[in-house]
Amino acid sequence: MIGLRALRVAGTTAPWTALGFSVRPEPLVPGLDIGTTSLDLEPAAAGIIGWTLVGEGPAQLDGLRTTWIDDPGPLRATLHPNGATRLDHVVVMTPSLQRTTGALGDAGLELRRTRDAGTPDRPLQQGFYRLGEVILEVVGDVPPEGPARFWGLVAVVPDVDALAGQLGPRLVGTPKDAVQPGRRILTVRREAGLPVPFAFLTPDPRRG
Template identity: 45%
Template structure:
């Protein structure tokens, strides 16, 4: 069984995501593609504070609910039924995981059944980084860390990029709550970022046009 994401737990108020154009169910769950985003409010802190995974059999007992410092539970729930979102979001394109020790995180992910699909060197905030990519069902996990140095401390789930059906329509709807649309690193795609602080979102969030390779 492939490892996939069932749920991301986010310490935001549901009303903030509704204001950003997402549909949120009465129980505080936002269904984006097959993934559930559970909005639990700032009482839990900020950002993506936990997740649940399907198919990570090696996690059961071996890691004691902790995946390289990220609170993690196992799930056997079926994939979510996608909701329709006024902002045009159709699925989560990728989740960004920051690691203080890239080799350590890669080893932990391998232990639960995830193998890297590709790597690339890039830059984040002016610092050299290495990005390691994993496929988790319809979602890509992008692990980012220093290629040369390592440190202590936990890994963290840092940000989300959502695919939108029509990026120009989405940007027009959100107005000055997004940055100008520009070409993405991925060939043939365009991207914008939400001004998450203005929207009272604690997760760094980007919106990207569909992958042309997938129709």
């Protein structure tokens, strides 16, 4: 199975530390490790720059910058004060879901299911993939025209209500029931300074 090993993300460590993440000590590459995924930070860039997948394939997946590596073994376990145990999913936006899922399929990623979303005025569809312990969610058809693009991240924590009290209203919103049955979600505010949309989600009761 193709797995997600790393994401290259813009920014510095300070906003992540403020949100309760443990970052790597110097002189290691600036960033943090969540479960089996490494987030490597680059101060001079914007958003999510690219990803590293375990396997082999092309350097572009419908515009998503991709590095491929052989299985490097497990990351060192990291304990985060906010309780984060892993990334739940990575969100990609595309103006053509058919085109993007086709490119991912050609590279060997298996589309597990699709789901209708959005509203009658703005219909959307989501496609879901499994990349090791992380889910890839592809959302289309979303303007503007062009290649697919990385959008946001969601991490798993045991209790979003407790975490909201720990972090405070300046950094996060109000916990609420998630779309996924039996789960609750907590969205990080823009004022927190992360370079990408980010949320915390309670564990899937079917997976833990």
